[in-house]
Every structure is written in C-alpha cells, then in structure tokens.
Amino acid sequence: MNGDPMSSDSAHFTVLQRALHWLMAIGILAMLFIGVGMVSTVAPKYLPLVETHKTLGIAILVLALFRLAVRFIYGSPPLPASMPAPMKLAAHLSHYGLYALMIGMPLIGWAMLSAGAYPVVLYGGIRLPAILPQSDQLHALLWQAHVYLAFAFFALILMHLAAGLFHALIRRDGVFESMSPLPAGTRPETTPAE
Amino acid sequence: MAQSPRPTSRAAIGSLVLIAGVVAVGAGAFAYTGGFLSPERLTPPKLVAALAPPGGPALGHRRNHAKGICFTGVFRSNGQGAALSRAPMLAVGDYPVVGRFNLGTPDPSAPDATVRVRGLGLQITAGGQVWRAAMIDPPFFPVATPDAFYALLEAGHSKQPDAMKNFVAAHPELPAFGAWAGSAPYMASYAEDQFNSLNAFIFTDAAGAAHAVRWSYKPEAQPQPLSKDDFAKLGPDHLETEIAERVAGAPQRWTLVLTVAEPGDPTADPSKAWPEGRRTVEAGTLVVEKVEDERDGPCRDINFDPTLLPDGISVSDDPFPAARSAAYARSYNLRTAEWKDYPYQAPAGAAPQAKQP
Numbered sequence: 417m418n419g420d421p422m423s424s425d426s427a428h429f430t431v432l433q434r435a436l437h438w439l440m441a442i443g444i445l446a447m448l449f450i451g452v453g454m455v456s457t458v459a460p461k462y463l464p465l466v467e468t469h470k471t472l473g474i475a476i477l478v479l480a481l482f483r484l485a486v487r488f489i490y491g492s493p494p495l496p497a498s499m500p501a502p503m504k505l506a507a508h509l510s511h512y513g514l515y516a517l518m519i520g521m522p523l524i525g526w527a528m529l530s531a532g533a534y535p536v537v538l539y540g541g542i543r544l545p546a547i548l549p550q551s552d553q554l555h556a557l558l559w560q561a562h563v564y565l566a567f568a569f570f571a572l573i574l575m576h577l578a579a580g581l582f583h584a585l586i587r588r589d590g591v592f593e594s595m596s597p598l599p600a601g602t603r604p605e606t607t608p609a610e
Numbered sequence: 611m612a613q614s615p616r617p618t619s620r621a622a623i624g625s626l627v628l629i630a631g632v633v634a635v636g637a638g639a640f641a642y643t644g645g646f647l648s649p650e651r652l653t654p655p656k657l658v659a660a661l662a663p664p665g666g667p668a669l670g671h672r673r674n675h676a677k678g679i680c681f682t683g684v685f686r687s688n689g690q691g692a693a694l695s696r697a698p699m700l701a702v703g704d705y706p707v708v709g710r711f712n713l714g715t716p717d718p719s720a721p722d723a724t725v726r727v728r729g730l731g732l733q734i735t736a737g738g739q740v741w742r743a744a745m746i747d748p749p750f751f752p753v754a755t756p757d758a759f760y761a762l763l764e765a766g767h768s769k770q771p772d773a774m775k776n777f778v779a780a781h782p783e784l785p786a787f788g789a790w791a792g793s794a795p796y797m798a799s800y801a802e803d804q805f806n807s808l809n810a811f812i813f814t815d816a817a818g819a820a821h822a823v824r825w826s827y828k829p830e831a832q833p834q835p836l837s838k839d840d841f842a843k844l845g846p847d848h849l850e851t852e853i854a855e856r857v858a859g860a861p862q863r864w865t866l867v868l869t870v871a872e873p874g875d876p877t878a879d880p881s882k883a884w885p886e887g888r889r890t891v892e893a894g895t896l897v898v899e900k901v902e903d904e905r906d907g908p909c910r911d912i913n914f915d916p917t918l919l920p921d922g923i924s925v926s927d928d929p930f931p932a933a934r935s936a937a938y939a940r941s942y943n944l945r946t947a948e949w950k951d952y953p954y955q956a957p958a959g960a961a962p963q964a965k966q967p
Contacts, residue, residue: 453644457652458654461932463917559946588614
C-alpha cells in the first residue's frame with residue numbers, strides 16, 4: 417500500500433501520516449484540556465477558551481477527515497507477527513475508536529450548538545451554519561454525549577499512549593517506531609546502504 | 611519490522627512503572643484542569659447551584675429569571691450607533707427581534723410583587739449575525755465581581771446570623787443597591803421599565819476605533835410608579851397579562867441609548883454607575899409587536915448569553931459577561947436536559963379527549 421513520494425518503507429507510516437499523527441496529538445490533547453478547563457471556570461479566560469475550543473474542534477474535524485483519506489490511500493504498516501491476536505484486536509478496535517471520536521466529537525459539538533440555537537462563530541469571526549434545527553431533546557442528548565465521550569476519548573488516548581510506550585520500551589517490536597516522530601532511517605539498522 | 615532485543619525483566623518492570631507514571635501524570639493533569647482537585651474553584655455548576663431556592667431549582671426552567679414571557683418585534687435602527695460600532699444592526703434599517711420580559715427569580719411562579727429585579731432578554735438579528743443581551747432594571751449591579759456575587763448568594767443562604775453583616779463589611783458597594791431596592795418604585799408594566807446593560811462592552815467603529823459603552827433601553831410609555839403594596843394589589847401575574855394586553859392594543863417602544871465612557875470611568879465594575887454628563891447616542895427603537903406565552907414562544911429555547919455579539923461589539927475588561935456566559939450555558943444545559951419537566955403545551959394536532967361515540 418505504500419510507495420508514495422514522502423514515504424519511507426513498509427515498516428513505517430508515511431511522513432505525511434506521521435506529521436498528521438503528531439500534529440493532531442498536540443491538537444486533540446489541547447482540545448480535551450481546554451474543554452475540561454473551560455467548563456470549570458467563570459473567569460474571563462472562559463470566553464477565549466470556548467472560542468479556541470470551537471475553532472480547534474473544526475480544525476481537528478478537517479484534519480481527521482483528511483487523515484482518514486490518507487489512511488485509505490496509503491494504509492498502515494502490518495502489525496508484527498509476534499503480536500498475540502487479542503493484542504492485535506485491541507489495537508484495531510482502539511484505532512477505530514480514535515478515528516470515530518476524532519471525527520465524531522467535533523460533529524457532536526457543532527450539532528449541539530446548532531440544537532441549542534447558538535450561533536457557531538470561530539476565531540476570526542468565521543461563521544458556520546447550523547447543522548440541526550433547535551431542539552431541547554437533541555441538545556440534551558448531544559451535550560451528554562459530548563461530555564461522556566470526552567472522558568472516554570481522554571481515557572482512550574491514555575491507553576493509546578501506554579500501549580505505544582509498551583511497544584517502545586518493553587516489546588521493542590517496531591510498532592512505536594512505525595509512527596515515531598523521528599524520520600525513518602535514523603536508526604542504524606534501518607539506514608539504507610548508499 | 612525492526613525488532614530490538616527484549617529488555618531484562620528488571621528493566622521491563624522499570625519501564626512498566628514509567629508507563630504507569632506517565633498515565634497517572636496525564637490523568638492527574640486532566641483532573642486538575644477540570645477543577646476536580648480544586649473544590650474552592652468557582653465553577654459554573656457551583657454558581658448556578660447557588661441561585662437555587664432552598665427547595666431546589668425549578669426543573670426545566672432557567673435557573674434565574676425563571677418567570678418570563680416572550681415577544682417578537684423589530685429593532686428600528688436610525689444609524690446613529692454606527693458612529694460607535696460597525697455592528698450590522700446599528701446601520702440604518704429594521705432588524706427582527708425576539709426577546710423575553712422576565713423577573714429576577716429562580717421561581718417561575720413567584721408572585722410579581724415579590725421580585726425586585728426585572729429583566730429584558732433580547733436578540734437582534736442582522737446580516738446573519740446576532741446580538742444577544744440580557745439586561746435588568748436596577749441602575750447598577752449589587753456587587754463588583756462574580757466572586758462577590760457568589761459570596762452574596764452564599765451569605766443569603768447562610769444560617770450564620772452574621773453572614774450578611776460580614777458580607778456587607780467586606781463589600782461596601784452593596785448598600786447602594788440595597789438603597790435602590792428599598793426605595794425604587796414598582797412600575798405597573800414591563801412597558802414602563804428601563805432596562806440597562808450594566809456591563810460595559812467595547813464598540814468598534816468602521817475605522818477600527820474602540821469605545822467603551824454601556825447601554826439602556828428607555829421606555830416610551832409614561833411610567834406609573836407604584837409602591838410595593840399597591841403593585842401587589844394588581845395580582846401575582848399582572849405583568850404578563852398586562853404586557854400581553856397592552857401590546858395587543860398597540861406596539862410598545864423603547865429607545866436604545868448608548869453611553870460612552872470617558873477615560874478613567876470604571877468599565878470593569880458594574881456596581882459603579884458612570885458619572886452624569888457622558889456622551890450618549892440614541893441608536894434606534896425597540897418595537898415590541900407581539901407577546902407570546904413562554905411555553906411555546908420563540909424565546910423559550912434561546913439562551914440570552916450576553917457574549918454572543920456581532921462583529922463590532924466585544925466584551926470589555928468587565929469580568930461579568932464571561933461569568934454570565936459560563937453560568938447561562940450551564941443553566942441552558944441543565945434545563946434542556948430536564949425537558950421532561952418543562953410544561954410544554956400540548957403539541958398542535960394532539961387531539962383533546964375524544965368524545966366516545
């Protein structure tokens with residue numbers, strides 16, 4: 417599935433995929449911390465936090481859709497044959513969950529504001545249309561989904577981080593290196609002979 | 611896939627401890643950011659909970675200013691406000707309005723005369739943008755900061771005999787409000803009340819110049835000031851029936867007066883009125899054309915969050931609009947989640963008890 421201009425080799429995600437992964441890791445972590453922080457304060461910072469949350473959320477939605485397309489085109493390196501089947505299943509399921517949340521959470525937030533008859537205004541005065549009509553019941557459902565899924569998202573990210581470190585430090589099976597922020601080829605054993 | 615040698619079991623245990631530590635730090639930072647480790651932090655849930663009467667909040671209703679009635683109409687802008695702000699609703703024109711007259715009480719069935727503060731929620735729509743505002747009729751706010759407002763609510767609920775005395779000692783701004791509350795007449799109609807922003811906002815004109823502004827909607831109707839007792843004789847729900855009848859007879863009008871701060875005026879403290887003689891601009895007329903019951907009215911589902919502003923108006927250094935936005939959102943989230951408890955009217959088309967043939 418590999419073989420694109422920016423790629424390295426079949427053991428690694430493409431450079432584009434790794435750049436998206438780490439950029440979005442920063443964005444999503446910031447998003448979750450901003451979200452849980454903004455709903456816990458009445459201080460003046462509440463307003464810029466909410467505006468940043470909305471803007472970053474839409475940015476993450478756009479990046480996640482782009483990343484999903486990139487994933488369909490370039491695929492992913494195979495998991496090592498040494499990985500037990502349940503661990504592979506957990507890896508696959510957690511990645512479905514992460515993609516679902518990366519795309520779903522911004523849509524739920526946008527829909528929640530729409531159902532609450534709020535204007536959706538991003539940084540710089542960018543105005544987005546409502547994607548749902550006003551509805552108390554939908555607003556309530558979407559609000560609760562947004563809150564509970566945010567905690568689930570953060571828990572999933574902690575598990576993902578723990579699993580990544582587990583691969584890097586203990587299994588040492590190349591899974592972490594496949595998404596490593598360092599360019600492929602810095603490791604001596606994978607440096608192509610020139 | 612490049613495989614490295616597996617670590618020794620000792621190193622593996624060390625790595626597991628490291629991973630657990632990373633996860634724990636991440637979870638801890640998240641909990642700290644969310645205030646779960648800081649019970650003293652003033653959060654929107656705490657502030658909103660403090661508004662509730664001793665018997666608990668009225669489920670499905672706004673957590674404050676719970677008694678109200680909807681209206682629609684237009685804002686007829688004369689264009690004078692454009693000197694201060696490029697907001698589209700301050701250019702000459704008629705712009706649709708939805709709003710809500712209300713009483714500052716958490717009890718949706720409180721008798722009118724038991725409530726001292728009256729409010730006006732307003733949304734003006736122009737050019738795809740909205741200007742939402744929630745104003746009240748006192749000339750200034752009781753306290754200077756959101757923290758003091760929370761402390762005031764807490765002192766009001768406190769069983770300590772000295773709680774309010776101690777609060778006043780620490781908040782010398784409060785007695786002025788007490789004096790207003792004790793002496794201001796009760797108007798016989800919402801149409802006779804003046805509603806004030808109290809908070810200062812920054813108006814930005816077409817040239818980019820910023821002006822700190824507070825505003826008022828001044829009634830065109832001739833006021834009939836009453837004592838509290840005389841007002842109480844009009845009945846527990848007089849204000850809603852009266853405004854519905856009055857508007858059915860003729861549209862009611864308020865003039866939007868923008869007051870511009872001079873350097874040094876206290877923009878950050880709504881408990882301090884600005885001195886007399888400030889430049890004012892009459893920007894247009896609010897025309898209330900139709901009054902509707904809240905239950906199926908157009909204002910019911912609107913959060914009159916005063917930070918939902920058009921281009922050309924933004925918050926100032928006044929800390930209240932942000933706190934109000936946070937608290938109003940909490941109130942909106944709660945009441946929409948309690949939709950089962952709200953007394954919606956029977957949906958149109960739901961037949962009344964069918965007669966048995």
